[in-house]
Amino acid sequence: MDKTKSGMIAIVGRPNVGKSTLTNALVGEKIAIVTNKPQTTRNRICAILNRGESQFVFLDTPGLHRARTRLGEYMVGVVRQSVADVDAVLLLVEPIANVGAPEEELIQRIKALDMPAVLAVNKIDTVKKDELLAVIQTYAQAHAFAAIVPISAKDGEGVDELLEVLERFLPEGPRLFPEDMITDQPERQVCAEIVREKLLLCLDKEIPHGTAVEVTKFSQREDGMIDLDATIYCEKNSHKGIIIGKGGAMLKKISTLAREDIERFMGEKVFLQTWVKVKENWRDQVNLLKNFGYRDE
Template structure:
């Protein structure tokens, strides 16, 4: 007789830029969360669904926890902290190469107030010596009684299978929440907008900070060719940023569109024609109605 089916929800939390989205994409086996070496890349809770014959685990990749500087920052931190009480298990991801920091201390203090089991995942182990790794384990154990401590490399995949085994073992018997072939609960429009935003972050580097949002204005399908036309707008806060994104003779915008289109075609398995515009909306990150317009709805949290 088959074992009982298990299911549950797991939050992935940690400071910005420790590899949370990389881990989620590694587990799911497909890109559903954007990755960048800039802090605060993830803004909403991204749910990834991992299903086997024995279990289904719904992962929530939260925004990096940081000291907020504007309303968007407030929203992001609240999303992350509210997740703690919604799940069956928490992955607390740290960057082995950064060491223990004040940001980790802040998160640990929050974790002390929840009854949810916490796995400490020491990521980027390929960047540190075994001695340094041992020191980190001892240091973190002094601050919290973790259910498990696992060194991993989200990028290389080291110990990720073992992590999934330990995770499944901790979950209770439960239903299958999503169809077994579904890998995320986010609508395609959300992921498409994130893939475009990722290319803006990658290609403009430090010139355009996180004052960028992307809206999908329309998706049309050609019934004869099956080709999709996607219309999107990149929102920035200043006209100088608009100039940077468009670039000399439109070259930067062309590059953003070309790279994003390739990622979108991989996601959708379909040929895509992508039209991208750039629009200035001054100080949108500090205005409630713009935050809601661009998908940051506080009422959901």
């Protein structure tokens, strides 16, 4: 009988490089929320994949960026902590033949911790082969990566090859999580994140980054229907008006999109009610950050 292998792999990179899209592609389920806006991921999200006798535990981390608020500092801290706690690091980069400041900082951290690291070059569907080779060469000079794998997280290209490479770094040992688990996030946390994803998708500019979502009610009826109450917090009264929209149209759109995704995730019908409240400067208030689930480990 094959011996079981189980290990943790941190997925790191700059904001908007495709970490959450890759996490979902690796696990084959929507665990992490995905938008085309930077800093979509705020917490470290744990996604679990069982493949044969191997269990991969992927940590999808926030993008490494310059912190401007307490929330920003928390997110940068999550990235740095995640790199220190794992069996291997997967650095995800765009197909640009230049090592940027966030990549440089992550490479220095990998070197300092003497951590096995694999480089995945994402979005290969957007460049020609000779451009891709230049990217690979540039990063190969920056660090002795255990492997460099070109991928397209969006199309799934190269994802199986990447898993085969990463499997080499899993230590022998029992599974860290039960076989039927796909994330360690509580269901209500996943539901709150789905509502926040729809805010990011539907709203412009800075407004969605100033929002947080708290699930205040999560209960199941005898017929299986889930009752879900979610409060959306924003930083300004003017933002509240935009989130609600004319005649409540925007909030209805956000809620409908969120409910459809939550029903897919839960496998049950959902009755979702949403409210919008103003909490000024919540991103700089430690007690509020803790309430919204941004806790230091």
